[in-house]
Amino acid sequence: MSCLLQVRGLVKIFGALVATNDLHLQVMPGEVHALIGPNGAGKSTLVAQLAGELAPDSGSILFEGLDITNLPVPERVARGIVRSFQITSIFPQFSALTNVSLAVQARAGHSFKFWRDASTDPTLREPAQALLDQVGLGVRGNVPAGELAYGEQRQLEIAMALATKPHLLLLDEPLAGMGREEARVIVDLLRRLRGGPTILLIEHDMDVVFSIADRITVLVYGTAIATDRPDAIRANAEVQQAYLGGEMDHA
């Protein structure tokens, strides 16, 4: 099976800090691939480079066989890579439904359409409503997104990401800052997404990671030191030594 995303020798340096250090990574189609590592291991920097916000200093990123290393953000989204943010990023003054229908609109081709009222366009509103239903926000469509509860905003963000019909969903700590109940809703949602887009997941909650990931990559000092199935990662001595020993038990 050929891989969906292939990262080769990626390097990103900030001054004296090597944030990404000759990083190699392969993500297979359909899997839930978790990325773990101690704070400062370079997880968020990697996601930013995959999404196109940061340009790597060297190395290449191949997506579905094409080199996308130098593509700007919107073109990557068009090719099927979309990310969520650690700090929620939505359109707070628009209703939840409008948030999603904007994303549907973005997927539907260019927006040089000046005449028809977008807020009553069923080709935008109906798919948007369906996505809200899918993430469990079906009845909250008319609420301004800024007034949604924190957890609901994360659900909304996932709905927006799904609206772009991604092949690869980059989720940057989707559970960050959530209460137990809110987190459970998101985890259930992630489980239901199985069979949909491939997911690259960054998450600190090890219980969640080990229960839903198909494979796990461990990042230390900007380098992937191991990629394997969860039970193998648990057993990997190098990983134990570099990272898991302390924090795993704690989590």
Added chain:
Amino acid sequence: MGILLFLEQLLNGLQLGTMLFLMASGLTLVFGIMNFVNLAHGSLYMMGAYFAATLFQLTGSLLLASAGAFVGVLILGMALEAIILRGFYHRDHLDQVLATFGLILFFNELVRMIWGPQAYFLALPEMLNGSIELIPGAPYPVYRLLIILIGVAVGAFLYMLITHSRLGMLIRAGASNRGMIESLGVNIRILFTLVFGLGAALAGLAGTLAGPLLAVQVGMGDGVLITTLVVIVIGGIGSVRGAFLAALLVGLVDTFGRMLLPASLAEMSIYILMAAILWRRPQGLFPAHG
């Protein structure tokens, strides 16, 4: 172009540049530290010129008039900051632009009411009125040389102030991390008022110095304000070093543009320069934030 003409224009360019730096340093400092855009900076320049013209009429001494104008605009600037502008620090730039735009209308009209619509001229004393031959065969006005010297001196002073004093340390800290100064327990209000006053006084000084070269009249600050904005945008808003280099660059481009280009192009040369620089570097030459 002969070498002598070239040298003369070079000096003229430097003179314009140092003038612009006096304006730009204050504006860019205030922006760098308070994140505040002050369009009324040109009005402070104008007030400096009027204060100087009035004091000159009263005393007959250019030195006294200049010193008085400096202090006058310093006080005016600090009062403006403490009474009105402070309330706009936490507003977005659009609000700041509009509020200080209101101040421009106010000051222009105030000057017209007090001093009338006619222009004033400041005469130079004998000592400054002549020329000296820096290079044999090329006389250059003493007064313009004096302006260059003052500009360079202010630049050196600001450099020392920013790199070697406690105030400068706070200024640098403030430019990179606003929250940090407050945690140092410094009375930030007084710091802001002082910095604003300093910037205002430098603008007033520029206005004073411009007095003998240009007519002192209503709205004289508007044109120079725009050029100053071009300077700080090119230099990178908030960067004093950037302001210095950009001021000289703009001064030279404008001066040589007027000599070498047809009139309509010459008027546009600095804007074209700015557009070209921003096309490559949307944050200016020395971005101060991020």
Added chain:
Amino acid sequence: MVRNRILGTLLAIALLALPPVAQALGEPFYIGIASRMLVFALAAMSLDLILGYGGMVCFGHAAFIGIGAYVVGILGHHAAEETLLLGFIPGTSSGWITWPLAMLCAGIFAFLVGAVSIRTQGLYFIMITLAFAQMAYFFFVTLKGYGGDDGLRLPQRSQFSDLISLRDKTTFYYVALGVLTAVYLLLLRVTRSRFGMVLRGAKENERRMLHIGVPTYRYRLAAFTIAGALAGLAGALMANQANFVSPAMMHWTRSGELIVMVILGGVGSLLGPAIGAVAFLSLEEVLSAYTEHWQIALGPLLLAVIYFARRGIYGALVTRRVL
């Protein structure tokens, strides 16, 4: 919503009835003032498209107006002199030609300005648009062939047909009202269309917009160009209203006043900025009747409005719907 509708109807009736009422009261003078307000309302509305909906604080909008006005002025000048512009373009006073050309030229200039300035953000954007407008201002100041600083008188008003003479105050008023209404209805649709949603979204959260796959730059540039073209149309009207064009029309303080109109009326509401233009010019009329130094009051008033009444007149009058 019902209240919005009642207010709208009242407004429409008042606007339509103004010329006959002014005539009946023996004050036809007001028709000219009202026409000027309508033209500025159009300019403010075009600015609102980019400022209110697009979040782009353009401090050079007067330049687009001035370019539109000069297209009408210069072509009219060549028509009267029977000379050729640049040696090959014949002049004309036909509004069918000059008005669309005014929009085209202003639109092209806006496109060029936008192409550079939209790459920047925040304060840089404000300053760059200001600087470009200065560039246009000085360009026309140095155009001695068209009056330079002193400006250019229109030899005659733009011609449309024998039935419509823009020299007649009442006719001009209704033409201006018609254009304003048409532009309002157009922008109402545009701001609610997919294009409008992209523009609003980019204002609200540009990063998010990019991450749902929208390259915002090109949409912002398109909006900037449209706004510039509409400002050019306002300029064509303004040239006819004043029968005169001059660089003063594009002075930077004029751009500042336009922003004030938009803020005063209420950003991002189209009608608000139009109301703001009327309010600003009324204030000017009223204050200047008391003292020639009326700007001494305007400045502080402006400060107070910015400080205390950020939502503007429209925001205070009308309830907005959530999109």
